[in-house]
Amino acid sequence: MSDLRYEATYLIETPFEPAKVAEVIAGEQSSGTFTRVPGETDDLRARARADVLSIELLEQVSTPSLSNAFLERKGVQGPWQRARVRLSFPADNVGANLPTLVATVSGNLYDLGEVTGLRLESLSLPAAYRDQFDKPRVGIAGTRQATGVAQGALVGTIIKPNVGFTAEQTAELVAQLCAAGVDFIKDDEVCANPAHAPLAARVPAVMRVVREHAERTGKHVMVAFNISDEIDPMRRHADLVVAEGGSCVMASLNWVGHAGMQTLRRHTPLAIHGHRNGYGAWSRHPLLGMSIPAYQTLWRLAGVDHLHVHGVQGKFAQPDAEVIEGIHDCYQPLAGDASDVSMPIVSSGQWAGTVPATFAAAQSDDVVFMSGGGVLAHPDGAAAGVASIRQAWAATMAGQDIFADGPQPSELARALAFFGH
Structure with a gap:
């Protein structure tokens, strides 16, 4: 096992507290789901869970950018807060597996019920992790x-x-x-x-x-x-x-x-x-x-x-x-x-x-x-x-x-x- 981690930055929009939504994203795309489950021990979380590194609050808006049946069913109203969140993921969760890396940093995130907008803005990779993938030959x-x-x-x-x-x-x-x-x-x-x-x-x-x-x-x-x-x-x-x-x-x-x-x-x-x-x-x-x-x-x-x-x-x-x-x-x-x-x-x-x-x-x-x-x-x-x-x-x-x-x-x-x- 290594201690390599890569980072992903997202722009999100949500009617909830962005810090809580960031934790949902971290859990959903690493060791857990929307709630803690049996077997998700403290040791496992320390080794495999994504971490929230920072949250930058941006503007509030009065209407959501995207429709969301989950929120509509629950009668959740705005305002909708936009924020930029930065997460850190353990590279060992993925390894040198590009399709799984893509599924981790995007994937189900676009369907989360807690958000009315989510955009992957950037990725930052340590050299030792980048070196596990292909590079241009020409x-x-x-x-x-x-x-x-x-x-x-x-x-x-x-x-x-x-x-x-x-x-x-x-x-x-x-x-x-x-x-x-x-x-x-x-x-x-x-x-x-x-x-x-x-x-x-x-x-x-x-x-x-x-x-x-x-x-x-x-x-x-x-x-x-x-x-x-x-x-x-x-x-x-x-x-x-x-x-x-x-x-x-x-x-x-x-x-x-x-x-x-x-x-x-x-x-x-x-x-x-x-x-x-x-x-x-x-x-x-x-x-x-x-x-x-x-x-x-x-x-x-x-x-x-x-x-x-x-x-x-x-x-x-x-x-x-x-x-x-x-x-x-x-x-x-x-x-x-x-x-x-x-x-x-x-x-x-x-x-x-x-x-x-x-x-x-x-x-x-x-x-x-x-x-x-x-x-x-x-x-x-x-x-x-x-x-x-x-x-x-x-x-x-x-x-x-x-x-x-x-x-x-x-x-x-x-x-x-x-x-x-």
Whole structure:
């Protein structure tokens, strides 16, 4: 047995005394339940029970954030008190078991009758506990090495149309995108192993043109093949990518699951591109689900190399503050190991005009800047779209205002005129 403990911080809303609710949470997710039970001795509690470390009272509200049939049956009225509570859990209760860790720090907590809102905000892990889980094998440094991009943002794009292309049509588009100068190409999350372009045909077709491009130019373009599936098919597909000389696979995190991602990480040396589609179900209500640091921590424990963070000034509902938090969280080692970082994937409605806001947010060029329409829909073609993004990054990092500082290179100027301010 060890004395290792990890911490979790929650935002809660309750009509009861927050200190009592914090104790309910501590008991429910460790040694007991809502009341002490036979067998839950003082010695067992001392060894296995979670502890309440702190309670910060926040505002009171006059209406609950979420409905609660338990409270309605009992006729419990407000006001409803919000609070931030920090708990400490014995690591030995879980061990190196990621699904059980997730069940412990979230799980039934979202269903507790005592709360009308609960959100996991953050996790803090001691180094000795973090080391029991997987770490990224490729990360930021390995992605740069594989693509040959030593500095500057990596410019990426997405296969569009999302679905419908045959394997050969996909390969033709990839050849065009390689010639256009991209560093990174990925499948869309809804295109994994369709009948019209099965991975068994698509991977060889695409990698043939990627290899031909590399032979001509010396440039390896990283392609993230979407292999989201059951465990055995994912392993087979990853092996095919390796056999064809590929460097990356992609999986939909929320639907493959933590155990699935761990199995994939342990099976393949490829970069694992983690797509977070569906995260809005965990995040869009401020008193429910998980904040981005907690969410990303749990996936980083599965050894994911790349993490989607959406895009600054993008097309989705998330505020820029969440995107920025996601970017910076990727750069923070989980427990002191400087190499334990993931590459943030900036994506959703991105084009040359969102580069300044992205750089201002990240304060770094360690990003893959994904642009679908911003590349493919550029009025002068994909190569001009890629050039416009590179020009925007160069100007922004040089301290120039691309919207105001005089004449621009033609590709950037056309992008600004076509896509709008």
